[in-house]
Amino acid sequence: MRSRSVLSAGQFSKEQLEKLLETSARIEAHLQNHRQLPLLEEYVLATLFFEPSTRTRLSFESAMHRLAGRIISTVGVQFSSLAKGESLYDTLKMIEAYADICAIRHPVEGASAIAARNISIPVINAGDGAGEHPTQALLDLYTIRKHHSLAEKPVTVAFVGDIRYGRTIHSLLQMLANFPVEMIFISPVEIGLPDKYRDFLKNKKIKIVETEDIAALREAQVAYVTRIQEERFPDPREFEKFKDSYIIDREMVGKCRPDLIVMHPLPRLSEISLDVDDLPNAVYFEQAENGLYTRMSLLLDLLDVPFVG
Amino acid sequence: MRSRSVLSAGQFSKEQLEKLLETSARIEAHLQNHRQLPLLEEYVLATLFFEPSTRTRLSFESAMHRLAGRIISTVGVQFSSLAKGESLYDTLKMIEAYADICAIRHPVEGASAIAARNISIPVINAGDGAGEHPTQALLDLYTIRKHHSLAEKPVTVAFVGDIRYGRTIHSLLQMLANFPVEMIFISPVEIGLPDKYRDFLKNKKIKIVETEDIAALREAQVAYVTRIQEERFPDPREFEKFKDSYIIDREMVGKCRPDLIVMHPLPRLSEISLDVDDLPNAVYFEQAENGLYTRMSLLLDLLDVPFVG
Amino acid sequence: MRSRSVLSAGQFSKEQLEKLLETSARIEAHLQNHRQLPLLEEYVLATLFFEPSTRTRLSFESAMHRLAGRIISTVGVQFSSLAKGESLYDTLKMIEAYADICAIRHPVEGASAIAARNISIPVINAGDGAGEHPTQALLDLYTIRKHHSLAEKPVTVAFVGDIRYGRTIHSLLQMLANFPVEMIFISPVEIGLPDKYRDFLKNKKIKIVETEDIAALREAQVAYVTRIQEERFPDPREFEKFKDSYIIDREMVGKCRPDLIVMHPLPRLSEISLDVDDLPNAVYFEQAENGLYTRMSLLLDLLDVPFVG
Numbered sequence: 001m002r003s004r005s006v007l008s009a010g011q012f013s014k015e016q017l018e019k020l021l022e023t024s025a026r027i028e029a030h031l032q033n034h035r036q037l038p039l040l041e042e043y044v045l046a047t048l049f050f051e052p053s054t055r056t057r058l059s060f061e062s063a064m065h066r067l068a069g070r071i072i073s074t075v076g077v078q079f080s081s082l083a084k085g086e087s088l089y090d091t092l093k094m095i096e097a098y099a100d101i102c103a104i105r106h107p108v109e110g111a112s113a114i115a116a117r118n119i120s121i122p123v124i125n126a127g128d129g130a131g132e133h134p135t136q137a138l139l140d141l142y143t144i145r146k147h148h149s150l151a152e153k154p155v156t157v158a159f160v161g162d163i164r165y166g167r168t169i170h171s172l173l174q175m176l177a178n179f180p181v182e183m184i185f186i187s188p189v190e191i192g193l194p195d196k197y198r199d200f201l202k203n204k205k206i207k208i209v210e211t212e213d214i215a216a217l218r219e220a221q222v223a224y225v226t227r228i229q230e231e232r233f234p235d236p237r238e239f240e241k242f243k244d245s246y247i248i249d250r251e252m253v254g255k256c257r258p259d260l261i262v263m264h265p266l267p268r269l270s271e272i273s274l275d276v277d278d279l280p281n282a283v284y285f286e287q288a289e290n291g292l293y294t295r296m297s298l299l300l301d302l303l304d305v306p307f308v309g
Numbered sequence: 310m311r312s313r314s315v316l317s318a319g320q321f322s323k324e325q326l327e328k329l330l331e332t333s334a335r336i337e338a339h340l341q342n343h344r345q346l347p348l349l350e351e352y353v354l355a356t357l358f359f360e361p362s363t364r365t366r367l368s369f370e371s372a373m374h375r376l377a378g379r380i381i382s383t384v385g386v387q388f389s390s391l392a393k394g395e396s397l398y399d400t401l402k403m404i405e406a407y408a409d410i411c412a413i414r415h416p417v418e419g420a421s422a423i424a425a426r427n428i429s430i431p432v433i434n435a436g437d438g439a440g441e442h443p444t445q446a447l448l449d450l451y452t453i454r455k456h457h458s459l460a461e462k463p464v465t466v467a468f469v470g471d472i473r474y475g476r477t478i479h480s481l482l483q484m485l486a487n488f489p490v491e492m493i494f495i496s497p498v499e500i501g502l503p504d505k506y507r508d509f510l511k512n513k514k515i516k517i518v519e520t521e522d523i524a525a526l527r528e529a530q531v532a533y534v535t536r537i538q539e540e541r542f543p544d545p546r547e548f549e550k551f552k553d554s555y556i557i558d559r560e561m562v563g564k565c566r567p568d569l570i571v572m573h574p575l576p577r578l579s580e581i582s583l584d585v586d587d588l589p590n591a592v593y594f595e596q597a598e599n600g601l602y603t604r605m606s607l608l609l610d611l612l613d614v615p616f617v618g
Numbered sequence: 619m620r621s622r623s624v625l626s627a628g629q630f631s632k633e634q635l636e637k638l639l640e641t642s643a644r645i646e647a648h649l650q651n652h653r654q655l656p657l658l659e660e661y662v663l664a665t666l667f668f669e670p671s672t673r674t675r676l677s678f679e680s681a682m683h684r685l686a687g688r689i690i691s692t693v694g695v696q697f698s699s700l701a702k703g704e705s706l707y708d709t710l711k712m713i714e715a716y717a718d719i720c721a722i723r724h725p726v727e728g729a730s731a732i733a734a735r736n737i738s739i740p741v742i743n744a745g746d747g748a749g750e751h752p753t754q755a756l757l758d759l760y761t762i763r764k765h766h767s768l769a770e771k772p773v774t775v776a777f778v779g780d781i782r783y784g785r786t787i788h789s790l791l792q793m794l795a796n797f798p799v800e801m802i803f804i805s806p807v808e809i810g811l812p813d814k815y816r817d818f819l820k821n822k823k824i825k826i827v828e829t830e831d832i833a834a835l836r837e838a839q840v841a842y843v844t845r846i847q848e849e850r851f852p853d854p855r856e857f858e859k860f861k862d863s864y865i866i867d868r869e870m871v872g873k874c875r876p877d878l879i880v881m882h883p884l885p886r887l888s889e890i891s892l893d894v895d896d897l898p899n900a901v902y903f904e905q906a907e908n909g910l911y912t913r914m915s916l917l918l919d920l921l922d923v924p925f926v927g
Contacts, residue, residue: 034660035661035718036659036660041345042343042344042345044375046367054692054709055709055712057692058690058712058713059712059716062662062690062715062716062717065662065688065690066662070374072367072370072374074363074366089583090575090576090577091363091364091576093597094364094367094575094594094597095367097371097594097597097598097600097601098367098368098371098597098601100344266712267708285711285712285714285715288711288712288715288716289715291715292715292716350654351652352653353683353684355676379683381676381680381683383675383676398892399884399885399886400672400673402906403673403676403677403903403906404676406903406906406909407676407677407679407680407906407910408680409653
């Protein structure tokens, strides 16, 4: 019998998401008055980062610490045995003996799924190449629901930037599709919505708008901004054109709905001006904090430990 | 007064080994029903890995966590002060103030012994270049004894692969020589048993067979397989010849004794086919697990903390 | 409201220093009979080392462990998000959500001050380029006071080596200026006392002597030795001249006051001969130990947790 694992944002039912979000909210409330929620005192989390991601790794480790758990960790390309030619499979079979749950970051799409098939402890996909990043999507969803209820009236979510390759966008739109939302995709056509996700949203009967015009942001209640990478464009001049027009600054936010929240998976380059940071609309640092609550919630769920506040 | 340290597989008496194995077995039994054995709650282990070895480091760290202890760790060539030219000696004198026990991996043979002479906390050799790897030998011994009692009737242990340079083989044969065993060494002559160990085994009155013929495996109750590295052969064609003939696969295991256990210190390349993994004979992943119990046992012993289950 | 941070050795009043030293001494006394002082059980320290420094990092981590606290850590140039171009600011805003206090090592002078201005948790400067290293100064001060009371009669402290660029010297002389001391600066003129610090000491009415002659050490009760780096000299022959003459060996210590203590921030190269290590005058390994007590004291103070032994 295999343990449950978190591999894709699409694997969750609405009910499962609501349960996770509800527990996350209870954890957040608990941590307003406590430094810890010591429910995993005897558990070991392995953070296996085959490519570096300081932010995601520290978020998982902080989540485990706040649950009073323990951590073994390995980071970077100098991942020793693999440098010697060892298969991912052999490495993971060893980790199985050393930890109760693991979070894996790997440059190859599907690596976490391979792991989950072969070991008996729960596996959390912490980002697999061009694939998915479901725990980022969960914290994003939690952040959106904190500001816009996602209950009855549809919430208008605009995705801005690299919609074609943006792993976090792909994961988030799958989760959001369980809730009353409308989506606006604002991007150069070169890096627009993949057919696969357009079809997915159509099946889910989600109303979407696709445009190159950043002015479409004015309708949105959520601006989910991602970085546009130069290497995605065959012609560098194309990149330059969009790079400038898609910068979210204080002036632009001023023209949008007052209840707009500006999100970013971080790290940002220049997509969001620093002058936005102090606006109440800016929630990208709150996202990092929410990552703590949602990951704590997920760790408890996967280890079958009930929340007791 | 210096603390006791673990530097070489040869330092243990049969009585000491039996005590360690016995405690390891009690720890294993305890962990069937508990996640932790919180006996080292106030202790700090330093894992000092001057060359990377994810598997060994994580095994030590997991062992310390399961004992409820704490860990400070440093990994890799970018070991900062050393990059600045600092002597190993100065580094270790500082560690002495920060930890209660340390495990050292170093590319230079004898590095752990130098450490043990100069600092007052126990030092565990976690692999020193072409030297030894005594904790690997201890977990190997534990694994063998779990499957074949090592009590009265001699157990036939075959070593396959690189017997000349295989550090884990050298450490294991020294420990095994305390028990009723017979040994078969199966390797190309170029990488056969060093004189030093042939003499050692002769003195210990251990019956040995040396051969290039993999068919000798049919008599064995233990196949301890190691990787053959191309760079050991002056003539690459020689390497190719052996590389193919020494692969342990399902078919070959089928021709051996039913009670054969197949061991490997891992990581493997192609020495053992993946189709062996599912056979009950395959114990190489169990070895990793046994590393946890034996290292826990060793940590307790070196810190003079009695096992209380 | 910002938390208190430790950015510069010069920020402390004499009263604050005496309080920290007093608590450090009580912690040291406590640890003679206990392995731990479990006062920070629910706290998380982030050690953010944007350049490696094994010694300083392990000292902070050991201090946190001895207080029963928890640690998240990131090390090295491969600091992932920063490699992707992320600003220090964004990184720190995320850390704020994950830890209760952080220690930062950064190659750029002033990096810790920037951090402290932007995040709400206490920041400890663990070395910022050519800037300061106040926790090293604190442990140095503690070490001096342990051997020479710093109460009424002035203590003569000699600084030997690179006085111009020696960050640890600059931090220490600022703290020492609060106590009855006289200072001797022994160095080649090329790397002598910066005007800024000469003026500072003059204002503080500290009697100082500046000389190239190592014989001046005979008057000293403290020899604070640092490494002279070849690259500081336009003419390599100048370097060679001083390199040899400034080596502290057993013979030289024999010509000095019997109550001389020899200090070094470590790592050393050849500035202090190994034959000094066994003399009672050598306290450089004791400094590393004192770093533990003083950093524990500082962590408690910044987190407003009173010492209870």
